[in-house]
Amino acid sequence: MTMSEQLSQPLTQRVSKRVSQSVFDGSRLRVVLLLDLYDGAQEQFMEAYEHLRNGVASVPGHISDQLCQSIENPSQWLISSEWESAPPFLAWVNSEEHVQMVRPLHSCVKDTRSMRFHVLRETTGVSASESATRRLQASPRIGDGVTRHALTFTVKPGSEQAVARLLADYSSPQPQVDETTRLCRTSLFMSGNRVVRAIEVRGDLLAALRHVARQPEARAVEEAINPYLEQARDLNDPESARLFFTRAALPAVHAVTIGGSLPENARRQALYYPARPGCGLRLAELLARQAEEAADDERSPVYSSTIFLRDDIVVRLIDVRGDLDEDDPVLSPVLKDPRETAELMSLLDSDAIAAGGRPPRGGDSAQGLTSTRMELITDRRSPCA
Numbered sequence: 001m002t003m004s005e006q007l008s009q010p011l012t013q014r015v016s017k018r019v020s021q022s023v024f025d026g027s028r029l030r031v032v033l034l035l036d037l038y039d040g041a042q043e044q045f046m047e048a049y050e051h052l053r054n055g056v057a058s059v060p061g062h063i064s065d066q067l068c069q070s071i072e073n074p075s076q077w078l079i080s081s082e083w084e085s086a087p088p089f090l091a092w093v094n095s096e097e098h099v100q101m102v103r104p105l106h107s108c109v110k111d112t113r114s115m116r117f118h119v120l121r122e123t124t125g126v127s128a129s130e131s132a133t134r135r136l137q138a139s140p141r142i143g144d145g146v147t148r149h150a151l152t153f154t155v156k157p158g159s160e161q162a163v164a165r166l167l168a169d170y171s172s173p174q175p176q177v178d179e180t181t182r183l184c185r186t187s188l189f190m191s192g193n194r195v196v197r198a199i200e201v202r203g204d205l206l207a208a209l210r211h212v213a214r215q216p217e218a219r220a221v222e223e224a225i226n227p228y229l230e231q232a233r234d235l236n237d238p239e240s241a242r243l244f245f246t247r248a249a250l251p252a253v254h255a256v257t258i259g260g261s262l263p264e265n266a267r268r269q270a271l272y273y274p275a276r277p278g279c280g281l282r283l284a285e286l287l288a289r290q291a292e293e294a295a296d297d298e299r300s301p302v303y304s305s306t307i308f309l310r311d312d313i314v315v316r317l318i319d320v321r322g323d324l325d326e327d328d329p330v331l332s333p334v335l336k337d338p339r340e341t342a343e344l345m346s347l348l349d350s351d352a353i354a355a356g357g358r359p360p361r362g363g364d365s366a367q368g369l370t371s372t373r374m375e376l377i378t379d380r381r382s383p384c385a
Helices: 003-008 042-056 086-093 096-101 128-132 160-168 205-214 216-228 238-248 280-296 338-347 350-356 365-372
Strands: 019-022 029-037 062-069 076-083 109-118 146-154 182-191 194-202 249-257 266-274 302-310 313-321 375-381
Touching: 029 086, 042 062, 042 076, 042 096, 062 086, 076 086, 086 096, 086 109, 086 249, 086 280, 096 238, 146 205, 146 238, 146 302, 146 313, 160 182, 160 194, 160 216, 160 375, 182 205, 182 266, 194 205, 194 266, 194 302, 194 313, 205 216, 238 249, 249 280, 266 365, 266 375, 280 302, 280 313, 280 338
Parallel strands: none
Antiparallel strands: 019 249, 029 076, 029 109, 062 076, 146 194, 146 249, 182 194, 182 375, 249 302, 266 313, 302 313
């Protein structure tokens, strides 16, 4: 088929509908941060930014950044940065180093919104040889209009049952946030003393998170679990709350679905994969590859898969047709390439897995990874038209 014939096809026929999100295609990343400053904080913000940008310039994978001020409203600012690819940016933005680096900005900034984009095409004056080295996303993806995000935190050992009861017994907030934003689904899981709360939103994720935080029922549950948290927080202190939720953020790095409506017999499962220090990113990449292989397999019971990553915490959320037993191969991270399966196994923190569940059976380490299956606390859905 010629290029002109390919371009004449409808876009939906030329691009796979399966992968709706991924950070692992190796293309360059553009990050846009919109900021609304407090009145009179412009000079203080500039001083803090000068210190920040010198630190960011030395981060591996960083290419450039620009600070812009609105010509219409001096309180509106924009920081645009370019990165070699998404993984080094995510490794930095989710690090404790970043948390501490941006703290001086908090007293200047009233509101923020962060957006991340892969670069698909560009028009520049660089030579063809230079342009060839600037990696671009090969083709656009077609998503389902749903943003996926998660939070994770730990509670004090011994408090797990009390926390599970509190998290399971609450009134769901109103799903409609505003004219364009709606909560679609909230799922809560636990593995040992680790809690994972996954949410799906159609529209503005930040607006949805703020909407939930303002609901009296949600606030009461958050206050009730405060005494059990390993990382203390004060929700009445904006800085304390901001730091807690920044450290708890568990971004989605890959999502794949076979398309169509969710089957009525679909069941949600969560698998927790603690990685060895420094190995979380590669582990998530291999799990993403396995998820794509499952989506290509018509025999697979997996309808959709989302992988969340922060540092060395990797969580895979799957919707499967029907129930899975403990020996189902879906629960074992096996890839078509045995070498990649072996590499994946080598990236796992076996001590953490053994502490969270039963050890491998019969020397089969892949089967032993069923111990990463998390306990479902609650799963609440609303129509997400």
